[in-house]
Amino acid sequence: MKQLRTYVITVNYHGSADTANCLASLERSTVPVKTVVVDNTPDDPALEKALSPFENIKLIRAPENLGFGRGNNLGIDWALQQPDCEYILILNNDATIKADAIKRMEAAMDTHPEAAIVTARIVLAEDESKLWYGGGEVDWRRGGSQVPGVLGPAAAPLAMQSRHVSFASGCAMLVRREVLERYGGFDERYFMYEEDLELGLRLTNEGWKIWYEPSAIIVHKGQGSLRREQGSRFIGAWMPDNPNLSFYAYHIMKNRLLTMKQYMKGKDRIRFYVYFPLFLLAKLFRFALHRRWRAIQAMYDGWRAYRDEIRKAMP
Template sequence: MSAGQNSVAVVTITYSPGDTLEEFIESLQTEPEARGRIIVVDNGSTDGAPERAAAEHDSVTLIRSPGNVGYGRAANIGERSLEADIEWVLIANPDTQVTPGAIATLLEAAASHPEAGVLGPKILEPDGSVYPSARSLPSMRTGIGHAVLSGIWPTNPWTRAYQQRDVSSSDEVTAVGWLSGAFLLARRSAFDQIGGFDERFFMYFEDVDLGRRMYLKGWRNIFVPQATVVHIGGASTEKVADVMVRAHHRSAYQYIAKTHPGLVWKPVLAVVRVGLAVRAAFLTRG
């Protein structure tokens, strides 16, 4: 193992997380590497869960962000609050639960892969099915094909190429384009080198963009399926599902625009923007 108990810290972002936060913290108690330093960055909860966690657990530090600043900015706030000797930052949703040994397994993989800037586990749904968390970076064509057809033709070739479900279901440690931001172990030196998450993404695609920028700086995003976590589901986002759909589509456009700069792409981006707006309106109708 390359990291001791004092060199790993956990950062989780909350927005009225309900009971999932306590369940997340309890699941970390099986992980000696990560249970001692837990930063909860709260984006404006009204359910009292972050305050209860801080009061009941000596390992939990509560930081209140200046309003609902989004996932990436809140994660950056948490990371920047950490002591200088923290080498690894586990950034996770509070609605995930760690299975025993997952953190140690990620750290062991990191020791074998010094090129790893970010490592991610296999993510399971509550029913045991595998969530496609290890994906390729989307091209313009793949992204459009996935956006247009995934809802009506889930097995279309663009969605298959983007989601790489065979990779997420495999048992091989693999370098991928990006890893789900629901649960990431980030090498702090790499995270700081690229400036953390791009805070212009309020929610969604900040993990895609992180993976892309890691790759551009020579780091790799390593999928470690021997480590597993369970993603219970969005206790916060399910209450504002329509808002999240619109945020997802805005971030999708933002990512495409960021990765396709220049005047030559302006007409294409205009069409993409309208198409994504129409799709968001269709999904949130009624």
């Protein structure tokens, strides 16, 4: 029998059907895994019914909706108490794995001891020939991340190239136990968005690397940074017709400012200070044109929340 090396953490929030599909795919893994489900909706009885067909599941109920980072940290903390946990796979509950994905990610960890994180090629559930993530980089101009070829061909040459990258998507990232023990999990100031970017920067600043392994394939429904509507239509998260625009704008504003203040250096700092104000002005103009006044207010509130976090950190 193969040795258990990987614990999988997935967070549920009003998504019991997606979570069940995720767990079903994990049962088909060619290497053994232990799955931890963190329920951010403890008052939702549908999850227990959805979990009933599955064995070897650890369910942790959060006292409230803790968001992505804090929810995952609950599962990480429990997994790190288990002596047979060597790696932790952070996996979105609306994602499924190809049967050999974790095996290939573990093999990449073995081959690349310099890697704190191994990330996979992520394709869209609606059309697996389209790419969701094929390796990503920090976008210092806009304070976020960029994924070359997103929504393009999943078999594009760059997407098929294994390599070191500077950004790992939180949709699916395999992290070494020793790294989480030494540097901690997700920054709990980030309720939603950019926590994966911050974690990657924290680890690469300590000299670790991020390895992208395209032979490991994850299938994602694509309801994160790009909003899905009416089947195959995608709405950019910054688009005025995004129904969750205000929520997105608030958290992106706060979290990008926090991340950039902590990690930008030298030329990257110059790029950010020159380009980011222009980026914001373009968004504000577009929101005003479409009368998305709440989104404009949310951006201001996000800036104030960032300012408050900085003040709290001052001696």
